[in-house]
Amino acid sequence: MRRIEAVTDAGLAHLEVEELYIELLDRVRELLSVDTAAVLLLGPSKRYVEAVAARGLEEEVRQGVRIPLGRGFAGRIAAQKQPVVIEHVSHSDVLNPILRDKGIRSLLGVPLLCGGELVGVLHVGTLTPRRFADADVQLLQLVADRVALAAQATSSKAERTAANVLQRSLLPSDLPIVPGLEFAARYVPGGNGRVGGDWYDVIHLPSGWLCIVVGDVVGCGLPAAVTMGRLRSTVYAYVLESHDPADLLTRLDRQLQYFQPDVMATALCAMVEPSHDRMLISSAGHPPPIAAMADRSTAFVTLRNDLPLGVDGSRGRSTSTVAFPPGAAVGFYTDGLVERRGISLDVGLDRLRRAMFAGPPDSVCARVMLQLIGGETVRDDVALLVLRRSDGPSHEPLDITEPAVPSSLRTIRNATRQWLTGVGAEPDEIGDVLVAVGEACTNVIEHAYGPRGGSVSVHLTVETPHVVATVCDTGRWRPAHGRNRGRGVLLMKGLADEVRIERKDTGTEVLIRKALAGEGWR
Structure with missing residues (x-):
């Protein structure tokens, strides 16, 4: 004893x-x-x-x-x-x-x-x-x-x-700001104390395309969270190479079956065109998105539902093209939102259909979570992402900050074009502003910084009847090298109604003002 x-x-x-x-x-x-x-x-x-x-x-x-x-x-x-x-x-x-x-x-x-x-x-x-x-x-x-x-x-x-730490760290801390689009999301872990492999992501690509991915790894706990992290990393590795959702899911499937052959996951990938008029969607055994239109109609998106990831890599995958008109909202979610033990899945899907509407995404998320979750402690993780296209010209300002290197010019150009399209500028007006802003940014890259580099910031806003672009740096202006240089300012002045350059101890600010006369902007 x-x-x-x-x-x-x-x-x-x-x-x-x-x-x-x-x-x-x-x-x-x-x-x-x-x-x-x-x-x-x-x-x-x-x-x-x-x-x-x-x-x-x-x-x-x-x-x-x-x-x-x-x-x-x-x-x-x-x-x-x-x-x-x-x-x-x-x-x-x-x-x-x-x-x-x-x-x-x-x-x-x-x-x-x-x-x-x-x-x-x-x-x-x-x-x-x-x-x-x-x-x-x-x-x-x-x-x-x-x-x-x-x-x-x-x-x-x-x-x-x-x-918990891994899953929280891999979920987006913030959703991107894309002119003409609005986002909101919710994530609720399951009530059994063990997180699962539910995840979502929104990636704004330099080309102007927008990638949306929602997935659910079968299982729970650390293994599911680790697999979710690997899949998310694979998406980032391949999304720059293709705008085809089926191709991206095929690559995810290949990676999963090779490195984790005993794991299965569902996933849905949507690619939104730079014009926002259409989205391309492919599903790997995942619940279909729910769409709500400006006329208050709601319906689940019709698309072919291919096999989940990790099941059979020899089967092909398909991509469906879906219209995305102004004012429409689309909800992406994981099955924890609609599935309940002892209740038909059709009941949960019908509740989601009745709760969905084409309003501000935060309001949509709030209503969906209230109607489908309420005070209930969910057994499975729930992820919900709502995307809405603005129903008219968007006059919200745009702010971009990028490294002052040549490769950043493409990102700035695409974001500027998309913003100008959103405020209703005509094609020739968009072209003029793009060239003027591009010249100002090129000057920053060439003259503002030494070998250590720096950043270039672009701010775009509407001051009726003008759009105003402000390009800033925090460096010291250096003279141009070589002959036949320094014509960028002349080009900017020829394309814009006003160009003002102000050099300070803290950097240089270039203001470009352009009047818009197109009917779409009016």
Whole structure:
């Protein structure tokens, strides 16, 4: 009873897990009169046990000892899930050279089990021959049970924390600002305390295209969150190479099946044209988007639903073209929004259809979440993303800040063209402003900074009946090199109604004012 009380003392419950390991190992060494004690936990691959705590064998932890299941002393215990006693240790009994170098003569080890599942191994050893009694085995197993519970609890907590941090870090911290479009999103983790693999992303490409991806990795916890992160990274790797959603999902499928062949996920990818008139959509087993029009009609987008990712890479994928008229709103979501245990999926989809409307995305998200979630604690993660196209010219200002390098000119040009189209400028007016702004930005790149570089900022706004572009830098103006240079200012003045250049100690500001006369702008 004294020995049992020593390893079940209530005071041990207040220790952190690492301190608990060491305290229990010290008590075991004293109670069993042994020279060494060690805890090895099952690794993530479930093919090894790895040393995490030791007394008398501290080298095992410092050197990161790993023992394959089924091999050596610890590996044999882990594979059999049964105690093992070796009264006379030989080279064939142990795989770890540290045990041999220490001169261990006798060993006793027991499995760490939690709910019948292997957690790791606890073993002790002596430097002199020793015959371990049944009572010694029982006492060590009692300690092992306590270590297993502590290890499992710590592992579960660490996994939940890591999964939450990983998922939150991979979800967009903010949605892009795109003239003519409005966004809003909601994400609610499942109520069981374990996050899943639900995710969404909005990527505004330099070409002016907009990529929207929504997905759901089958499973939960850290493995699902890790897979979600890998898929998201793959999207960023390939989205610059193609505007075809089916091609992007095919690449995602190939990556998933090669690196994680036992994982399945659903995903939906939509690419919105720079003009915003249409979107291209491809679905990999994902619920269809819901569209609401300015005339108050709502309907689920009709498209072919291909196989989920990770199922069969030989099957082709298709892309559907969907009109996206002014004033329309489209909702993308994961199945946690509409699926409920014991209730038909059609019921959830009908509730979503009735809740959806073509209004400000934040208001749409609020209404959908109120109607479909309310005060309910959801069992599965919920992701909701709403995209709305403005129903008229947008006069919201545009701000762009890019590195002062030539490659940034394309990004600035595309964003400026899109903004001018949104405010209703005519094609020839758009061309004039694009050239004038481009010349001002080129001057910043060539003259404002030295080798260390800097940034160029463009601000566009409407001052009826003009559009005003302001190009700023924070550098010091340097003279042009070579002949036949310096004509950019003349070109700007020839294309705009007013060009004003102001150089300060903090940088240079170029103001370009252009009157718009097109009927679309009026």
